[in-house]
Amino acid sequence: MPLEFSKKLAARETPIPGVVLYDLPVHGDNRGWFKENWQREKMVALGLPDFRPVQNNISFNEKAGTTRGIHAEPWDKFISVATGKIFGAWVDLRQGPSFGTVFTAELDPSQAIFIPRGVGNAFQTLEDNTAYTYLVNDHWSADAQSQYTFLNLADETVSVPWPIPLSQAELSDKDKAHPRLADVVPMPPKKTLVVGANGQLGKALRNLYERDSSVEFAGRSEFDLGNRESFAGRNWKNYSTIINAAAYTAVDAAESPEGRGEAWSVNVAAVSALARTAVEHDLTLVHVSSDYVFDGTQVRHGEDEPFTPLGVYGQTKAAGDAIVQVVPRHYIVRTSWVIGDGNNFVRTMASLADRGIEPSVVNDQIGRLSFTEDIAAGIRHLLDSGAEYGTYNLTSDGEPQSWADLAADVYELSGKDRAAVTGVSTAEYFKGKEAAPRPLNSVLDLTKIKAAGYEPALSSTRLESYVKNGLIKQ
Template identity: 50%
Template sequence: MIEGLLVLELKVLVDERGWFKESWQRARMTAEGLPDFRPVQANVAFNSEKGTTRGLHAEPWDKLITVGTGRVQGGWCDLREGSPTYGQTQTVEIGPGTAVFVPRGVANGYQVLEDATTYLYLVNDHWSPDAGYVNVSHKLIDWPLTPRNLSEKDRNLSTELQPVPPRKILVTGSGGQVGRALRKVLPDAEFTTSADFDITAPPERNWRQYQAIINCAAYTAVDDAETDPARAWAVNAQGPAHLARIAAENNLTLVHLSTDYVFDGASERAYREDDPVAPLNVYGASKAAGEVAAGTAPRHYIVRTSWVVGEGKNFVDTMRGLAERDIRPQVVHDQKGRPTFASELAKGIAHLLTTQPEYGIYHLSNSGDEVGFDELAMAVYTGLHRDPDMVQPVTSEQYFEGKAHARRPSRSTLDTAKIEATGFVPQNWRVGLALYLL
């Protein structure tokens, strides 16, 4: 059996006039396990003689097949790259009471079993001469009749299998810490920077050939956002709105990164996903608006995170540089939370896309004890065999005295119980730090 190829029984109502059936009924069929594949085109092929054989054609879209009149034998070969049933074939007889869902990348063909047979199918992308087709010989299937009326093209197809790559994943803002970490976890994704993919004015793509968008693009200059709110809102709120529209129109999953700064820090416990947002600054407000926008995509994961540490400018690397120069830094002690290593965040995002739990908001940081920035700095100094007492704890008021700055939440620890319930257990941040400092 080919994985993902689904055979459905259709209710056929018969009377003296003939018969009636619902060949596509979204609510019922999706409830029975059919993917909500959002068809955009309906096709009909009339076949005058039994024995007529077509295929096998692996087109870059999903299909739902049935017949209007007559019967056919459907035949399929799995050409999906990485599929557990790659190379396997399957056959099913299709009459008025049968429908078959054929996933993208499974080569499809059929043989007509009765004269004057009408073959019907829905697809979720428009036909194009420029689409990527991978076809294979009908000889891979054991047909009940001697094949006839083959097209010249089908007659000459090879039995050699060619893998069909899966739908793509687009990563925006890939020059940042999370984008760089995702390159190691999702090496086959398409990575874009703001220079070639501006989320405030997304360029055209054939979005039906994508399965997901991971939005790592963001305006993250917390203090600058206070004096440049228009740019912060354009990137952090309007950008996700554009991506959500694209995702909704093309049945894509949108993964959107958000922040602990949507909270005000007044909670006496770690923040859960359903806690009300109350941002203290323009940056946090723009990110909270971005969450609302991203949530309009039917298939969305909003991933809130905190204190990201990865390849690029980050707090841990700053402390490392100071420690290696034996500098005694002043570090705030009244902002509490937990760091998130970009490598762990990338793994969590990949986990959501792979396991596909319920759509919604998920908190994702490394696990472990809640600390202030001063304690995190001390841990860096200790890990580099420097005296942690070199770190001088100060209040935020003392640190920012005389400087223009945005208010920060005093506590932004995120409760990760929800994502842990899906099977992803984040690494303790102290373990992550030790490995990062190697």
């Protein structure tokens, strides 16, 4: 069949998730033909992942019937035919529900196909002198080859309908020796690294992902963000995502000379190193932000509000956010008044209630609590759903309250009298004390995260569970 000229660039989905077949415009005349085999701008606009190819390989096959595969490689591929024609067969060898799914198609120079990492690739030439070409987004190495997953071309389970029977085809001895599907170890997904995994949010992420072997957790002893060796000593090609749960949060101490340096080191310099790693290796970076990037003069803080930090801590968080925004694949999760497994306001109030102390608590700072289990679940939702990259406010839901209101709630849930809590202004509370300036309104608008399909739990519901289930004593 002659080559079809002047087709429109088009994409066709296949039964294998992520495998997409493309029609390529080929322009020809009496001299031959020309095509744009890879055109990033047009193809990304059509939905092809911007997979950043780094190497171009060509396989020349002298005879029809040459058969190669089935090889699942640890990188993505964009495959096309330069001359001749092939019968292609692709088998999903990735860990997951689509394992073993098969797709086949004949390809000539007017077609191309995108094959994600872990999908087994094979082809059989249908014409002599066929040249098969593919772009890949990682450099070949002997170490990378050890991560391949193979399937036997003659596997009875997938039963590929080879046009030329394998008994008459040209195969390598290695390809003949590959295992059947029942003996194939599926290729695991790329890994997610959680840094700062021993803090309140890190512990919530550990609980959420405890059954997911693809998620690694690193506290400071396993991954020191201030040490270049932590970055150099890891093979980032095996990762897809970094979740940064590390932060310097000592708001008042950040105003001191020593604290200022540490805050900038953790919240800015370390974030810069993470961002650079994400850009260089095409990773998704999830970063947790704070209401302190704002001065608290707005009734509701939206994601696009300009930064107006009041103190050193807020300044470092704003600087970190600005850095993360240059990473193409990023989620900034902005939260406030965090409560989890660690020292926090609710535990302090519960402890005071247990000891019969009647505290004075600030009543002119308004906001919502953010329970770490909800922050962790929101992060997972953004990653799993493939939500649009960008900044998302994420706190618990419900009516905003003051710190004094929340303290009274804790007292009541602890079986104590709400009236034991006395409200005072921020100015009164900190009179004569060295303290950082604080935003008086920390209420974050949750419209965007809800539109992305995530509904945060009510703060009142979470608070009751936190206090009554004894979580304050863990």
